[in-house]
Amino acid sequence: MVKMKGPQVPINRAHLPSTLLHKLTRLALPSDLQNFLSLPSRESFALKAPHSVDMGSLQEHTILVQKVCQIYDKISKLETLKPSKNVDTLFTQLVLTCIPPSSIIISDLPNNIQEIRAKLVRLCGEAEGHLEAHFSTLLATFPNPLDHLDVFPYYSNYLKLSHVEYDILNEQYSARTGPPKRVAFVGSGPLPLTSIVLANYHLKETTFHNYDINPMANDMACRLVSTDPDLSQRMAFHTSDILDVTDELKEYDVVFMAALVGMDVDEKVKVVQHLEKYMAPESILMLRSAHGARAFLYPVVDPQDLQGFEVLSVFHPVDDVINSVVIARKYPITAKIDHHDHHHELEIGSVMPSSCKYCDFKMFNNPLNQMNMIEELAIDE
Numbered sequence: 563m564v565k566m567k568g569p570q571v572p573i574n575r576a577h578l579p580s581t582l583l584h585k586l587t588r589l590a591l592p593s594d595l596q597n598f599l600s601l602p603s604r605e606s607f608a609l610k611a612p613h614s615v616d617m618g619s620l621q622e623h624t625i626l627v628q629k630v631c632q633i634y635d636k637i638s639k640l641e642t643l644k645p646s647k648n649v650d651t652l653f654t655q656l657v658l659t660c661i662p663p664s665s666i667i668i669s670d671l672p673n674n675i676q677e678i679r680a681k682l683v684r685l686c687g688e689a690e691g692h693l694e695a696h697f698s699t700l701l702a703t704f705p706n707p708l709d710h711l712d713v714f715p716y717y718s719n720y721l722k723l724s725h726v727e728y729d730i731l732n733e734q735y736s737a738r739t740g741p742p743k744r745v746a747f748v749g750s751g752p753l754p755l756t757s758i759v760l761a762n763y764h765l766k767e768t769t770f771h772n773y774d775i776n777p778m779a780n781d782m783a784c785r786l787v788s789t790d791p792d793l794s795q796r797m798a799f800h801t802s803d804i805l806d807v808t809d810e811l812k813e814y815d816v817v818f819m820a821a822l823v824g825m826d827v828d829e830k831v832k833v834v835q836h837l838e839k840y841m842a843p844e845s846i847l848m849l850r851s852a853h854g855a856r857a858f859l860y861p862v863v864d865p866q867d868l869q870g871f872e873v874l875s876v877f878h879p880v881d882d883v884i885n886s887v888v889i890a891r892k893y894p895i896t897a898k899i900d901h902h903d904h905h906h907e908l909e910i911g912s913v914m915p916s917s918c919k920y921c922d923f924k925m926f927n928n929p930l931n932q933m934n935m936i937e938e939l940a941i942d943e
């Protein structure tokens with residue numbers, strides 16, 4: 563059952579005076595940005611609103627998009643995204659613009675704004691990688707780096723995000739089965755804060771296998787974790803594109819996927835489909851997404867794209883935790899049985915139909931019986 567936030571406020575636009583509505587949805591852009599958006603000079607972009615939306619929201623969305631486009635225009639002209647006063651100022655402005663809860667629906671935006679968003683998400687991802695590398699290098703100069711993680715400007719966000727993820731995992735998994743023994747974190751980076759915070763504060767017996775495509779990121783991460791007597795025994799770092807990791811994925815009770823793994827829908831779905839192929843049945847996938855204006859900062863995970871997984875819940879934070887959290891469970895094994903002239907889809911481990919009107923046998927809810935039953939059915943032929 564996917565728990566989503568409340569619906570949009572459906573208000574009929576028919577009551578809005580057309581001149582006012584026209585003004586609200588058409589906003590003059592800085593001329594250089596109009597060029598970028600390949601708009602004729604007198605034109606501006608129009609926020610289409612296929613479903614009814616109230617005037618206040620439309621105005622809010624229009625101003626928000628204009629601010630994001632203006633900041634994007636400056637970021638896209640930067641020589642480098644490595645941390646500096648100018649880079650930090652622009653990305654802080656962007657985060658502060660996108661953090662307030664907003665009813666904007668990114669997929670409703672015009673194509674030229676969608677293109678800007680796609681580029682901006684990648685720029686944010688690149689900047690995040692540089693920021694992590696910068697602070698990982700700085701932390702490595704401390705004798706006990708993990709005692710100084712708060713030098714990282716977004717450390718408190720990770721404390722909150724990891725707490726949210728732990729609570730959701732607890733509610734949807736650990737409460738029944740106990741804490742996960744083996745966790746994979748995909749896209750751990752040069753500063754693997756999620757694994758460190760979860761291991762230090764929440765999952766104190768769990769082993770963490772961190773995967774990153776970038777060998778430099780793993781070298782930096784290892785350098786930090788190796789100084790800690792506990793974590794150095796419970797954490798491993800693997801350098802690989804997750805798409806090249808196969809059989810070992812079934813060893814994990816929970817797989818976390820960093821927000822920056824899969825920077826657009828196609829890439830994200832490709833990784834999810836790969837994980838679905840190799841993860842153990844009924845294991846847990848934790849994904850990070852973005853909602854409202856925060857989708858200008860991070861890729862979005864659409865629960866519909868999680869084929870092969872049962873989406874257990876979707877959580878959209880409203881405080882300064884930027885990422886939404888999606889938790890899903892890989893479906894159990896499904897046995898397909900063609901029996902006489904009809905077909906059974908039997909999910910091992912789930913509740914089975916109490917009887918079958920075609921067959922003269924009783925099904926039992928005990929997985930072992932189910933397996934025996936399936937063998938018998940198969941033999942019947």
Ligand SMILES: C[S@@+](CC[C@H](N)C(=O)[O-])C[C@H]1O[C@@H](n2cnc3c(N)ncnc32)[C@H](O)[C@@H]1O
Pocket residue numbers: 690691694748749750751752753754755756757773774775776779802803804805820821822823824
């Ligand atoms: C910058 S980190 C952010 C995660 C953050 N450190 C945390 O603890 O939540 C994201 C990392 O994902 C890695 N990454 C992106 N795509 C990947 C893939 N297909 N396989 C493995 N790692 C990937 C990048 O190299 C990057 O280091």
